[in-house]
Amino acid sequence: MKKKLVALTGAGISAESGLATFRGADGLWEGHRIEEVATPEGWAANPELVLEFYNQRRAAARAAQPNAGHLALAALEQEFDVVVVTQNVDDLHERAGSSRVLHLHGKLFESRSSYFDQLVYPMSSDRIELGDLCEQGHQLRPNIVWFGEAVPMMEQAMEEAAKADVFLVIGTSLQVYPAAGLVSYVPSNCPIYIIDPQQPPVSARRNLHFVLEPASTGVPRVAAELIRNA
Numbered sequence: 001m002k003k004k005l006v007a008l009t010g011a012g013i014s015a016e017s018g019l020a021t022f023r024g025a026d027g028l029w030e031g032h033r034i035e036e037v038a039t040p041e042g043w044a045a046n047p048e049l050v051l052e053f054y055n056q057r058r059a060a061a062r063a064a065q066p067n068a069g070h071l072a073l074a075a076l077e078q079e080f081d082v083v084v085v086t087q088n089v090d091d092l093h094e095r096a097g098s099s100r101v102l103h104l105h106g107k108l109f110e111s112r113s114s115y116f117d118q119l120v121y122p123m124s125s126d127r128i129e130l131g132d133l134c135e136q137g138h139q140l141r142p143n144i145v146w147f148g149e150a151v152p153m154m155e156q157a158m159e160e161a162a163k164a165d166v167f168l169v170i171g172t173s174l175q176v177y178p179a180a181g182l183v184s185y186v187p188s189n190c191p192i193y194i195i196d197p198q199q200p201p202v203s204a205r206r207n208l209h210f211v212l213e214p215a216s217t218g219v220p221r222v223a224a225e226l227i228r229n230a
């Protein structure tokens with residue numbers, strides 16, 4: 001029976017494929033304040049701006065390609081039962097070949113009703129326009145979890161973390177909650193590999209391994225070590 005490997009991934013792994021990180025050093029995301037484009041209040045104030053912002057993010061994600069970090073994570077499925085828990089809304093993990101991906105913050109290539117959360121639709125184009133409606137007649141919005149909204153996949157992610165035999169943290173600052181709290185659900189005897197050029201804060205515990213490299217080099221190196229020792 002394969003050991004269970006759970007990987008928590010963040011903006012750092014997508015940044016190496018050319019996608020802008022969620023929050024730059026200036027506190028902006030592609031020139032916009034987070035409050036303008038990633039909150040229910042921003043949506044209520046200017047839905048046209050929010051739709052166009054995510055239309056542009058979709059085009060950028062479509063043009064991006066999975067990098068060596070995504071590919072190494074997908075290849076680990078040959079030896080491990082892998083679950084990827086990602087804070088990213090792009091589809092680079094799926095395109096790299098990962099078969100089980102939990103998107104904590106939603107999916108860029110889905111739309112949903114602005115009134116009925118359960119009405120979610122795969123997108124046939126890269127754009128949502130004002131006037132695009134769900135089957136109940138309400139405006140469609142990006143299927144993204146904005147600040148101040150519930151994280152529906154969080155409970156499942158906690159259950160996966162609690163069953164991990166190996167846990168990877170890749171390209172995330174561990175600053176955005178509730179995702180950052182997943183580490184506390186990992187069993188005490190489970191090795192945790194934190195792969196990031198900047199060492200994120202994490203409570204002291206046994207079996208903690210810091211790999212101060214970007215995902216594109218750090219994940220292949222850790223994957224090779226894990227496969228050797230599997």
